[in-house]
Amino acid sequence: MSILPPHRLDLAGHRRRNGVVPWVAYHGDDGRDRLIEAVEAADLRGRGGAGFPTAVKLRAARSKRSIVVANGCEGDPLSQKDVALLSLSPHLVLDGLQLAAHAVGASEAVLCVHAGSPVLPGVTAALAERDDRVPVRLAEVPRRYVASEETALVRYLTSGDARPLGKLPRPAERGVHGRPTLVSNVDTLAQLASAVLLGPHHYRAARTDLVTVTGAVRRPGVAEVPAGTSLAGVLAAAGGEAEPVQAVLAGGCGGSWTADLDGGLPGIAAVYVLPARACGLEYTVRVLAFLAAESARQCGPCRFGLPSIAADFAELLRGGPSTSRLARRLPLLPGRGACAHPDGAARLAASALRVFAADVHAHQAGGRCRVPAGVA
Incomplete structure (x- = not known):
């Protein structure tokens, strides 16, 4: 079953296409257990980038005081799948939100989107069509990259402060106002609803993933592909290469550059396709500058590390000998921040040095390797 319909569905259209949640099968505490077991049988994992088993998160947040937060804030500018999902199939997300709330015993749910998001009118209309067991309120979150991190949403x-809290305690232990909190990406919630509506075994056989593809492809945008599709298959779903391709940035702004299209998609489901005529270092400099500017500035790796590696890459473009400094600095960033923001920047920078090694040498030899690449 396709997650994305060809046009926006109202509640009646959603139920004709996807069916009605069989609530009678999940009545009471035993029903909550069966629901989580169905999610586990479906092997559903988070679609926000981490890929953590959803059933484990549901069990961890289960409490009479719990609250469920649906994360519809796409901080990564290379990703648009959540916007597409909330625009075209908001009721599938809201069904998943109600199922998650039932599974953990929550009496309150929040749907978070970025302030001024284009999905707000449609989601508001969708909520008005429903008479759900658990009330859902909309929260508009500042448009910042790190504001969509789960502990930043909790905070x-x-x-009212949209900065990450740190790795411990996790939201399932102490979240919004100290209550056990399940934070789940809206794509994950739509997949949860699909798993319940289809049944876990049918769902596993038919599961699809939403991937945002930009850059040198014929049909940039959100593509729906079978689970486990290779990067080559993702590009094919976006109409194929519009011109010769040098490399792809897989996993969003905090992902990795690769020239191997046979591998799968790690992290955030977003791919930028760099044409062969463009300079990968130039593009990386722009992304690193963006990541440095978007940090929460509350821990050393973000306050000092990210601006330093962004400056080192800018120096590489000018032919400066900053590779030795990068070799020292990059290993110091991962695992030391309040969130994984520095880890992603370090991963991006290290992959650029590896994939664009020839371009680094060209710049250091005093020339420009290729045409500058604009940011998608």
């Missing part, structure tokens, strides 16, 4: 909903 924002508690105090």
Whole structure:
């Protein structure tokens, strides 16, 4: 079953296409257990980038005081799948949100989107069509890259400060206003609804993934592909290469450059396709500058590390000998921040040095390797 319909579905259209959640099968505490077991049998994993088993998160957040937060804030500018999903199939997300709330015993749910998001009118209309067991309120979150990190959402909903809290305690232990909190990406919730509506075994056989593809492809945008599709298959789903391709950035702004299209898609489901005529270092400099500017500036790796590696890459473009500094600095970033933001920047930078090694040498020899690449 396709997750994305060809046009926006109202509640009646959604139910004709996808069916009605069989609530009677999940009545009571035993029903909650069966629901989580169905999610586990479907092997559903988070679609926000981490790929963590959803059933484990549901069990961890289960409590009479729990709250469920649907994360519809796409901080990564290379990803648009959540916007597409909330625009075209909001009721599939809301079904998944209700199922998640039932599974953990929550009496309150929040749907977070970025302030001024284009999905707001449609989601508001969808909520007005429903008479759900658990009330859902909309929260508009500042348009910042790190504001969509799960502990940043918890902090924002508690105090109005949209910065990550740190790795411990996890939201399932102490989240919004100290309550056990399940934070789940809206794509994950739509997949949860699909798993329940189809049944876990049918779902596993028919599962598809939403991937945003930009850059040198014929049909840039959100593509729906069978689960496990290679990068080559993702590009084919976007109409194929529009011109010769040098490399792809897989996993969003905090992902990795690769020239191997036979591998799968790691992290965030977003791919930027770099044409052969463009300079990968130039593009990486722009992304690193963006990541440095979007940091929360509350821990050393973000305050000092990200601006330093962004400056080192800018120096590489000018032919400067900053590779030795990068070799020292990059290993110091991963695992040391309040969130994984520095890890992604370090991963991006290290992959650029590896994939564009010839371009690094060309710049250091005093020339420009290729045409500058604009940011998608």
